[in-house]
Amino acid sequence: MSERYSDAAQPCFRTDVLIIGAGQAGLAAAYYARQLGLKCLLVDEQAAVGAAWAERYDSLQLFSPAWASSLPGWPWPGDPLRYPTKDEAAEYLRRYAARFGFDVHARQRIVHLRAIARSGYEAFSQTGSCYIARYVVVCTGGFQAPKVPPMARQLGAAVTQLHSRDYRRPSQLPGQGPVAVVGSGNSALQIAADLARTNRPVFLAFDERTPALANNTLLWIMLRVSGLMRASRHGRIGARLHQRPEPVVSQDLRQLRRLPNVQWMGRAEAAVDERRLQGQRLITSPLEAVVWATGFGPDFGWMELPVLDERGYPVHHRGLTALPGLAFLGLPWLNSRDSALLAGVGRDARRVMRALVAGQMAPVEKLNPTSVVPR
Template identity: 45%
Template sequence: MTTDVHTLVVGGGQAGLATGHHLRRAGIDCAILDAHPRVGDAWRRRWDSLTLFTPRRFDALPGLAFPGDPDGHPGKDEVADYLAGYAEHFALPVHTGCAVTALRPAADDGFVAETGTGEWTARQVVVAGGAFHTPSVPAVAARLAPSVVQLHSSDYRNPAGIPDGDVVVVGAGNTSVQIAAELAAAGRRVTIAYDELGTALPQRLLGRDIFWWFSRLGTMGLSGERGIGARIRAQNPIIGTDVRGLLRTVRRTRRVVDAERDALVSADGTRHPVATVVWATGFRPSYPWLHVPVLDDRGAPVHRGGVTDRPGLYFVGLPWQRARGSAVLGWVGRDAEFIAGHAAAAAGHDRTAVRTG
């Protein structure tokens, strides 16, 4: 069965939902395809104690406040429920359990999307997923013995799921320090491996949440291409974790450069016997289903603010797509509005309509 729609949105997370909302405001017929069984499931599958850095007042998508204490920080299940509620509130045309297996150019300059439940045709496509889809794990992982338990941070749930023995958490970002701190608090023997962490920032500063300051100073709207934004992008600040306190409870070693069956080898040559490795090493872009020539040699989208050289094909939700907040829950709506405006103009609609809600 083939279903035709004017604009297809691939991905039903926060980026896809915000884009769908703006497209509907502009009067564009659209459909949102999401591979998960329920809206919000990408959040439900993250580790149990995950809590957002951003307070609820900065976690809303366009047109619907995030419920609860505006100065409190929601957990991952609360975010998932908010997204599901958002889709329901605006009656967004989300099709769950509908994974796109191939997207190709159509003969009429539109696009054809193949899914497990049928085929879709569209004049325009907005890709709102794939940037955080595939775990990035170093090649040295393959040299560890099968007896060493390995998992990416996306598969970590809680300390109870980690076997006894020494744990090495590999990574230099917020995820690595949060997981290392949780494991150490549970009494586990933890080593964290990195060369350099970004600047550690407190969750609260002078009585205000750090994101209140970011909002007032315009930090989340900075481009990562130059100036202060480029420096922030390179540093990847650690927010809300007492790094000094953490380093009093865990061991620290240089970045991992090799593995020898039951041990990891750090950059200074130190060998670290290990029972479990948590690879908090981020994600790589992955679009194996995208058969349109808009990706570079690394498989990352080539775009300008989410607009590609292929007419009618857009991206939203990429890290630093247009600004620091491009992939952050409470700020992704700005890029969604920008992309929906382009799509509306291309369709001959009034692009200013996307700003009305």
């Protein structure tokens, strides 16, 4: 457990390792910190471990089977061949934290992080709590700020707009008229199918060049045996994979194409007027709503440290920064394709925690800002 200090102004906690974010990356970091004999403390802005999963859209399932989705030290309980729901994922993370007795401070959003002389780092939460640690591992997820294209601002107030982060279920969107889902990832396909099942017209702005792969046991065995998911983007094979678009699940793609109320409009290009979008193939009917499944950008403005590029993205090499004792985990392609996945974050966490304790930092010659931004 962490040691607590206090003064008249605010409580202050001192620990060996401060882990910012208690999701899958943070829990994996805590596991390996414990293995190394370090005291660690996790802080998270959510009310409970796993809440970020629980608050996703109702129909969400993991894109990997349970047997390929475990954190270090504890496999998923239950049928290993199933694809767990988002609520099962939340429960698994909650039970994982409880199983290992990790010290988690909930409802503590870090708003300021700085280096302090001879002591490592000092962080402050929105409640005024202070945390001092020799090592800090930032595990706040695969970027946090929803990205919406400029065309969204050209749509009028009559069109309800949601980002996929805020979408939960079809009843959030008013009426029964046309809706558009904009995006070329698995979330866009799942949300479009969710809305189409209500029988309302759905326009899907999807890039037809996006590759698709079958998602089944054979695929995951092949990926595990071949090591493709673990190939570092700093190597020849990993670098080639990193340059390719992320594939979607081919089964989901086929099922969606069979639905008569889904129109494929191609990649969205512009807003025609206050209610319609122009795609590569067609122009939508007047829309009642749009769901933007268009990804996320960085939100690290609370870090008063020289580890971000001019666009706000972390500058690191395989998670390590140029500052001693400071690292990132859980970012897309932090090192490999599975760096942000439940099954892969453990490998990164083990390597990064050992490197921090050994006093290693990122080689300056390998810190190329243009190479750390996701495609």
